[in-house]
Amino acid sequence: MAYSEDDLKQDLVDQEYEFGFTTDVDSEKIPKGLTEETVRIISSKKEEPEWLLDYRLKAFRVFQGMTEPDWAHVTYEKPSLQDIVFYSAPKPKKELASLDEVDPEILKTMERLGISLEEQKKLTGVAVDFVMDSVSVATSFKEKLGELGIIFCSFSEAVKDHPELVKKYLGTVVPSSDNYYAALNSAVFSDGSFCYIPKGTKCPMELSTYFRINESGTGQFERTLLIADKGSYVSYLEGCTAPQRDENQLHAAVVELIALDEAEIKYSTVQNWYPGDKDGVGGVFNFVTKRGVCQQNAKISWTQVETGSAITWKYPSCILKGDNSVGEFYSVAVTNNHQMADTGTKMLHIGKNTKSTIISKGISAGNSHNSYRGLVRIGKGADNSRNFSQCDSLLMTDTCGAHTYPYIECENSTAQLEHEATTSKIGEDQKFYCLQRGIGEEKAISLIVNGYAKEVLNKLPMEFAVEAQKLLEISLEGSVG
Amino acid sequence: MVVLKENNLLNSLSQMGVGLGAKNQAFELLKELEFPTRKTEDWRYTSVKKILKKKYVQFNEAEQVDLSNEIIPSLDAHNIILVNGVYSKELSDVNFPDEVVIDTFPNAMEEHVSLIHSAFNGIAKNNEEVFTALNTSYFHEGVFIHIPKKVKLEKPIHVIHVNTKSNVISNLRLLIIVDQFSEVSVVQSYASLNAVECLTNSVTEVFVKENAKITLDKVQSEEPNNNLICTVQVNQKANSIFKINTATVSGDFVRNGVNIDVDGENCTSEMNGLYMQKGIQHVDNHTKVSHLKPNCTSFELYKGVLRDKSTGVFNGKVIVAEDAQKIEAYQQNKNIILSREATMNAKPELEIFADDVKCSHGTTTGQFDEEALYYLQTRGLSRESAQALLVQAFADEVLDKVDSETLRIWIKEKLD
Amino acid sequence: MLKVKNLHASVGDKEILKGLDIEVKAGEIHAVMGPNGSGKSTLSAVLAGRDEYEVTAGEVDYLGKELLELNPEERSWEGIFLAFQYPVEIPGVSNINFLKTAINERRKYFEQEPIAAKDFLKMVKEKSTLVELSDKLKNRSVNVGFSGGEKKRNEIFQMAMLEPKLSILDETDSGLDIDALRIVAHGVNTLKSKDNATIVITHYQRLLDYIIPDFVHVLYDGRIIKTGGKELALELEEKGYDWLTKAKA
Ligand SMILES: Nc1ncnc2c1ncn2[C@@H]1O[C@H](COP(=O)(O)OP(=O)(O)O)[C@@H](O)[C@H]1O
């Protein structure tokens, strides 16, 4: 055979990040660095009202008093905030009346991402809010949603058109003082998505946002605020990619979910930011704060597939405030090469009869480190609350690490908590079984890994599930020596 | 060192005992170390504020006391007695086989100086654990146990520690070396006789050499209003077996640390614990197994029943080092909360740096199965006795790990 | 079809196969019998290419190719099928998806288009009837939650789907009740043709009442110590292995 296993390995090492391309569009940047002035410039460029500038400035002051956190098993050179461009908007040539007027370069990018708006338009059931760098470029399906009273727009638009909603809920779930990166985001967030589902309304389609970091040296600080009013339902998809670059890019988002009485929010993420190359050069630093609050009988379900970023630090959480509320967390996190992921969830049980479920599947390959860190707290008043957690880790190489750090705190004698975790190697027997049936090693691994992650992948909406499966495959290619 | 404003603990101590160099080093170290606060990750759920506030008295002579309650009558053991932290030759058994050493450091030094020097303080984590540094610095004469090669000590060694005066601080120090192909069983019990507000700070170093085996049973039954910090530091060499069972019966503040470095292939390590808490008792069990070499197995089972206003902590960590392949590590922690005011915090951790491993942990916190209770009630048991029966069955799973039946019965009696 | 000459194989320092010879022609059924630990599963694993076992000497010719040069999946594509003594569970991967992947990987090797969904489903239906495998099992994860008998039937189902040239059944009869045994044997007999061959590994004669072998070999201590016709199996059933092994020693 001419094509040897070594050739194959080499091919896989050389394989480029599938989405590693940059788009050439004129973009308007402000100078690098972070001062109070930066915050003011961002706010004024966006023509924001006074109260929002105040909100930002307050957050900035809190931020100045904070120090950057350190985490076990996550080591990296901290991004220098003075080298980051905090605002970059694709320069609009004119007001966009329809999609056809969107910069063809941008459209091309979208196409390469496999989410061209043209296609998406035809694909009924998906409305896309596309965030390139910091400004939402185009939003589809707006009219259709509008008829139902559903608001789905960029964050900046929401500030202009629905200030009362933004003002009422912004920062109520993630206060700007919550942590270093949340404070930073609150001061300098550029844009993001806003969504409001009115009372008793079931959103008829999956709402989808693609985030993408394009401009080199820009940090992306998007802000998402999603409010599901009483008795409503929404499923929200978020996909993230970034082009390939040598330097590290910072991404520090804040997502706030509010599920009022009887409401249900399903929030799914497929995160595929550029993970850096095989030597760990470049890649996105992904420090995200995601949290939702559930009122009575409400439900929030987080599903995430994390394959990207050099460093991921992320704990989508649920505050189960209302009685009978439900929180769920389903996660697959894959790390390869020099990636580091520290992810998990917090389930804070406050109301009575609250329930939470945590299913976390970690997959570590290369020299990567993959940690699950989670907190389940049953408060004094959370009678008859239940939690079930299952955290599994799969190891692909002897140079990676997999770590599990659950915190389980119970202050109520009527609660029941169950936590299980396992760590094991990908099964040699399973691999040989596949080989014997004629399924080659790479394929066998992808089959086994996908099977292992099935429980979580099944929670994703169809369109995403297929993409997620493909991503797992791509991320692990060449990972087994 | 940052002297806490109210650190009377340190102010009440003065150095004494043998002049081992390590003691001076620890003493110096102590000046730099800080006492843990709730911000210290390993002490997140356990506050030592109250302990540090108190004033203590140190003893350097053993009292004559009546220990009939503490000696297990039907346990045919070599009883070694420490009163208020001080070894009592009068009360202790000295009839053990010639080749075996059980004595204070100063006495044992005469013949075994190089052995003691090679091992003592070798694995104690003075620079990480301030209470260990405190112990090293201030312990009185300590006890040295050496089981030489190819000796199987038939009778168990029972190290009994009692505090007989209030406000006593006892820094107990034990060094156990089990040499190649040897076997021994050691029981350590902690009690107080009409004494309150004491602090017992016990550090045990255990060296388990190649093909050796040791079982360590700890029984903690201090009277309420006493504080106990117990650290066990273990180093296992190839083909050895180490087993520790910790039963916490009483004592208002109990902190147990068990750290095992499995430093050889084909070892088995086992840790079991039972805590039955009442009143305002606070019991914290921290365990850490570091698998440094391949082909080893570790098992862990900790169970607790929490009543009244008690609080429990379980923090079990399993580390598998790089290249320590073919490790199997299993950990279970189960808790039953029987009172609205009790709190349980569990934190099982896995840190895995090798790939060919099978590790798992599980923890549950909850109540008794209502159906089981109901079933027993339909069979004529009152709810109370049904619950008592289930508690017993729950505890038995751990107690069954205690090999000696005599000891098991003795613990059960204490629990009742 | 298969010529094994002086095969030596070991795990670590331990030699398990110690000079084994066997020849199998198309259209034949061979039974390999022997006490526990004699090396039967090792033989099957070596033929299927499990790299845990190191071949230290010997040659294996398979359809004119050096079998030992091929990696496991190539052997599979070339028509070698191993029914495992202990079929492996693969959680989350449906039986159907697994087989479809396997078939398409092989088709890719022969530069054929992936199988059409319609044809695949038709084949599944036909072959699963053969071993009476219920629909429920077809869609479940590979072997997960299957009973012992279901796992063995699933192995034969996979064999039927993959249409091998040389099948090696490693103790497919162990743990089966009479009904299951009959189903399995029926499957094997139906799939028999003049172009393929089967090696049946067993240590009971029972299965051989249903699958009639052309040859019976006794494997002991890593070697074939006796070869005979189907009556040898009966003789073994009656007298055990002692008379052979003693004579050998
Ligand atoms: N992976 C292995 N590692 C160590 N010894 C093995 C391994 N596989 C088989 N053996 C040993 O080789 C011998 C033959 O095993 P096997 O081929 O399974 O026998 P059989 O299938 O005839 O019962 C036995 O002694 C067995 O213990």
Ligand SMILES: [Mg+2]
């Ligand atoms: Mg076998």
